[in-house]
Amino acid sequence: MPNMRWLFLFVLFSLAACSGKSLELKVPPANNDAPPEEGLSWASRAAIDAFFRGVVWKGDRSGFVAMFAQDGHLVYGTAAGWANIEARIPMQLDTRMRFASMTKPVTAVSAMILVEEGKLGLDDPVAQYVPAFSGLKLATSHSRNAEGSFDTKKPNNELLVRHLLMFSSGIGPGIESEPTELHEYWEANTIYTEDTRSLAERIDRMASLPLFEEPGTAWRYGWSADVLARVVEVAADQPYGDFVEERILQPLGMEATAYMQAGDSFEDVATVYTQDENGDLVMAKPRFDAYWTPGGSGLVSNAEDYMRFALMLWNGGEYQGVRILEPATIAEMRSLHMPEGVLSSIGMEGLGWGLGVAVAADSEASMVPDNNGDFWWSGFFGTTFFVSPATGLVGVLLSQNDPKTFDDDGEGGPIHLFIAQAIALAGAPERAEGD
Numbered sequence: 001m002p003n004m005r006w007l008f009l010f011v012l013f014s015l016a017a018c019s020g021k022s023l024e025l026k027v028p029p030a031n032n033d034a035p036p037e038e039g040l041s042w043a044s045r046a047a048i049d050a051f052f053r054g055v056v057w058k059g060d061r062s063g064f065v066a067m068f069a070q071d072g073h074l075v076y077g078t079a080a081g082w083a084n085i086e087a088r089i090p091m092q093l094d095t096r097m098r099f100a101s102m103t104k105p106v107t108a109v110s111a112m113i114l115v116e117e118g119k120l121g122l123d124d125p126v127a128q129y130v131p132a133f134s135g136l137k138l139a140t141s142h143s144r145n146a147e148g149s150f151d152t153k154k155p156n157n158e159l160l161v162r163h164l165l166m167f168s169s170g171i172g173p174g175i176e177s178e179p180t181e182l183h184e185y186w187e188a189n190t191i192y193t194e195d196t197r198s199l200a201e202r203i204d205r206m207a208s209l210p211l212f213e214e215p216g217t218a219w220r221y222g223w224s225a226d227v228l229a230r231v232v233e234v235a236a237d238q239p240y241g242d243f244v245e246e247r248i249l250q251p252l253g254m255e256a257t258a259y260m261q262a263g264d265s266f267e268d269v270a271t272v273y274t275q276d277e278n279g280d281l282v283m284a285k286p287r288f289d290a291y292w293t294p295g296g297s298g299l300v301s302n303a304e305d306y307m308r309f310a311l312m313l314w315n316g317g318e319y320q321g322v323r324i325l326e327p328a329t330i331a332e333m334r335s336l337h338m339p340e341g342v343l344s345s346i347g348m349e350g351l352g353w354g355l356g357v358a359v360a361a362d363s364e365a366s367m368v369p370d371n372n373g374d375f376w377w378s379g380f381f382g383t384t385f386f387v388s389p390a391t392g393l394v395g396v397l398l399s400q401n402d403p404k405t406f407d408d409d410g411e412g413g414p415i416h417l418f419i420a421q422a423i424a425l426a427g428a429p430e431r432a433e434g435d
Contacts, residue, residue, distance in 0.1 A: 024077075024093075025067075025074040025076075025077050025093075026093075026094075026304055027067070027069075027074050027304050027307050027308060027311075028320055029069075029072050029073040029074070029311075029320075030069070030072035030073075030311040030312070030314060030315040030318075030319055030320070031072055031315055031318070031320075033071065033072060035071070035073040036070045036071040036073060036075065036392070038070075039068075039070050039073075039075025039076055040068055040070070040075055040076045040424060040427060040428075041427045043427070044423055044424055044426070044427040045076055045078070047423050048066060048078060048420045048423050048424065049078055049080065051416075051419060051420060051423065052064040052066070052078065052080035052081070052416075052420065053080045053081075055081075055416050056080055056081035056082075059280065059281055060281075060416070061081065061273070061281070061382070061399050061401055061416060062081055062082050062083075062085055062270075062271070062273045062281060062399070062400065062401070063079070063080055063081025063082045063083060063090070063091035063270070063399065063400075064078075064079065064080050064081055064091065064397070064398065064399050064416070064417075064420075065077075065078070065079045065091050065092070065093060065095060065097075065302075065303045065396075065397070065398045065399075066078050066079075066303070066395065066396070066397045066398070066417075066420055067093065067303040067304070067307050067395070067396045067397075068393060068394065068395045068424055069307060069310075069311055069314075069393070069394040069395075070392055070393055070394075070428070071392040072311060072314065072315055072392075074307070077093045077303070079091040079092050079093055079095070083095045083270040083271065083400075084270070084271045085271070085273070085281070086271075086283070091270070093302070093303055093304060094256065094302050094303075094304055095270050095302055095303075095398075096256055096268055096269045096270065096300050096301065096302045097269060097270045097300065097301070097302065097381070097383060097398050097400050098260070098269065098270075098272065098286060098300055098379070098381045098383075098400065099299045099300065099301050099306070099379045099381075099383050100297050100298075100379035100380035100381050100383070101225075101296070101297055101377065101378065101379045101380055102299070102301075102306065102377060102378065102379040102383050102384070102385060103225075103295075103296060103297045103298055103299040103379075104225040104296050104297070104356060104377060105309075105313075105356050105357050105377055106244060106248060106299065106309065107225045107228055107229050107232070107244075107295070107296045107356065108165055108225070108228070108333065108355055108356020108357065109248060109309075109313075109324065109325060109333075109356070110229070110232045110240075110243060110244055110247065110248065111161070111164075111165060111228055111231065111232050111356075112325055112329050112332075112333060112355070112356075113247055113248075113324065113325065114232060114235050114236060115329070116325065116326060116329055119235045119236065120161060120231070120232070120235040121161065122160070122161050122162040122165070123160050123161070123162060124160065124161050125158050125159065125160060125161075126159045126160065126161060126163075126164065126169075126227065126231060127158075127159070129230070129231045129234040129235055130203060130204070130207065130227070130230055130231060130234065132203070132204040132207035132208070133159055133207045133227075135207070136154075136155055136159060136207065136211060137152035137153065137154065137155075137210045137211065138152060138153055138154070138155040138170065138210060138211045138213075138214060139151070139152055139182050139210035139211065139212060140152060140153055141182075142180035142181060142182040142183070142212070143180065143181050143182070144181050150181075150182060150185070150210050152210045155170070155211060155214055155215060156214055157214045157215045157216050157217070158215065159215045160215065160216070161228070161231060162337075162355070163215045163216050163224070164224045164225070164227055164228040164231065165224075165228065165337075165355040165356050166216070166219070166224075166337045166338050166353060166355065167219050167220060167221060167222070167224045167225075167338070167353055168213075168215065168216050168217065168218060168219055168220070168224075168338055168353075169211070169215055169220070169222070169224045169227070170211030170212050170213040170214060170215050170217075170218075170220065171206070171211065171212075171220065171222040171223050171224050171227060172186040172209070172211075172212050172220060172222040172223070173186035173187050173190075173222055173223075174212065174220040174221050174222050174345070175221050175343065175345050175346055176345050177345050177346060182210065182212065185209070186209055186222075189205075189206075189209060191203070191205065191206050191223055191226060197293075198293065199226070199229060199230050199233065199240060199293045199294060199295055200230060200233070202226070202293065202295075203226065203227055203230040206223060206226075206227070218341060219338045219341040219342050219344075219353055221343070223296065224296070225295070225296025225297070225356070226295040226296040226297070228296065229294065229295040229296055230295070239294070240294045240295065241259045241294030244259070244294065245258075247324075248309070248324060251322045251324065252305075252308045252309060252312060252319055252322065252324070253305075253308060253320075254301065254305040254306075254308055254309065255305070256300075256301060256302045256304070256305045257299055257300065257301040257302075257305045257306070258299070258300055259293075259294040259298050259299055259300075260298050260299075260300055261293075266300075269300055270400045271283060271400065272284045272286040272381055272400045272401065272402050273400065273401055273402070274401060274402040274403070275401075284401075284402040286381070286402060297380075302398075303396045303398055306385060306396045307394070307396045310385050310387055310394050310395075310396060311394060312324055312325075313330060313333075313334075313375075313387050314387045314389070314392075314394050316330050316331075317329060317330045332354075332355060333354050333355040333356060333357060333375075334354045334357060334359055334373070334375045334387075334389075335354055335355075335359070336352040336353075336354065336359050336361055337352075337353060337354055337355060338352055338353035338354075339352045339361055340352055340361060342358055347367075348366070348367060348368075349362070349365040349366060349367070350362035350363060350364065350365030350366030350367075350368075351366055351368070354375060357375040357376065357377055358375060358376055358377055359373065359374070359375045360372050360373060360374040360375070360376075368418055368421075369418055369421050369422035369425050369426075370386065370388070370425070371388055371390040371391060371425070372390070373389055373390055374386055374387065374388045374389070374390065375387050378414055378417075380402075380403070381399075381400050381401060381402060382398070382399035382400060382401040382403070382414045382416075382417065383397070383398045383399065383400075383414065383417075384396075384397050384398075384414050384417045384418070384421070385397070386421060388425065388428070391425060391428035392428070393424060393425060393428045395421055395424055397414070397417040397420055397421060398417075399414065399416065399417065
């Protein structure tokens with residue numbers, strides 16, 4: 001964690017000057033229940049505002065948007081800094097941003113819709129939907145052999161749909177503190193290449209690469225969600241992007257959310273920045289913009305839209321009378337299917353995995369602010385969301401920064417968003433689910 005002294009000093013001396021005034025909140029509540037008696041306290045709101053403004057003033061990030069709901073009702077939203085520094089375009093609650101891997105929970109919900117409808121089974125072989133996976137090979141060593149290739153064998157375990165949702169498919173490349181030759185091979189043969197291949201072609205090509213682990217045995221942050229998107233496409237007999245639009249985005253009223261496509265204009269999307277060798281903010285050329293296809297990443301959205309999705313998850317699969325999933329399915333998604341090992345390669349502890357979302361398994365050990373049973377996920381460019389059943393708090397926190405690194409101390413990750421999340425959760429009372 002970074003040195004926090006300057007943060008606390010800044011917050012202390014800024015509280016008197018910071019009103020904590022909310023921006024206009026346009027997201028309807030999850031249901032018709034009475035609103036909470038209290039939302040975020042004045043002190044919490046002021047501290048989050050002061051912290052974000054201080055980070056922007058310090059030049060560490062270009063801008064932030066954060067939105068919080070309590071017991072299904074929006075209670076606070078704030079924006080600080082710039083969507084585009086050079087053009088002096090301020091961040092707003094409705095500013096659209098690249099969400100990258102925050103797409104993955106949407107992909108998981110897509111699959112679970114089909115599971116409920118009986119069109120897809122969690123224990124179905126992936127090869128049933130994508131025949132290229134019938135010939136999978138497992139690497140017996142992550143180093144090249146004398147011939148320059150990799151020794152492989154047939155996996156003992158069949159690759160199942162549930163393994164894709166659990167991120168235990170053995171599909172890479174993953175995040176490793178010391179990349180192996182197999183990791184480098186996967187990176188060199190990435191599915192994200194500047195060509196016009198369809199999702200089907202990309203996934204078929206990936207199926208020829210050797211797995212890192214036996215399916216079902218270890219968590220790995222690879223392209224499981226992209227393979228899952230292709231499985232959804234086949235099971236639904238519909239282009240994946242169309243399925244997401246018709247079954248999730250439109251029903252939830254997520255009108256600002258769409259998959260990026262090659263050639264799209266990003267004039268209304270926040271600029272991505274990064275840090276130069278001196279640590280100063282400079283405009284970045286966002287990775288992947290030229291070659292996204294609908295899959296486990298690639299959504300452009302904003303805080304208002306994604307809050308609708310997060311509130312649906314909090315409310316047992318229903319939002320504003322529109323049911324996306326049954327409560328039992330949501331409960332299954334946020335159960336611990338992988339009790340440990342999530343992001344352990346970069347020093348994370350206390351995190352498990354459900355079906356498509358991270359789940360707090362041991363909040364005492366976790367460096368992410370959470371309570372046991374909270375579920376969440378983040379995106380590459382500095383976005384995150386969380387649902388906290390223990391407190392009734394839901395948050396969507398956004399920035400746009402292309403990280404140079406993601407080391408053991410979390411540098412390069414959305415550390416500023418996690419600090420704001422901690423401030424919000426610190427003032428939220430714990431309650432029994434259903435209260």
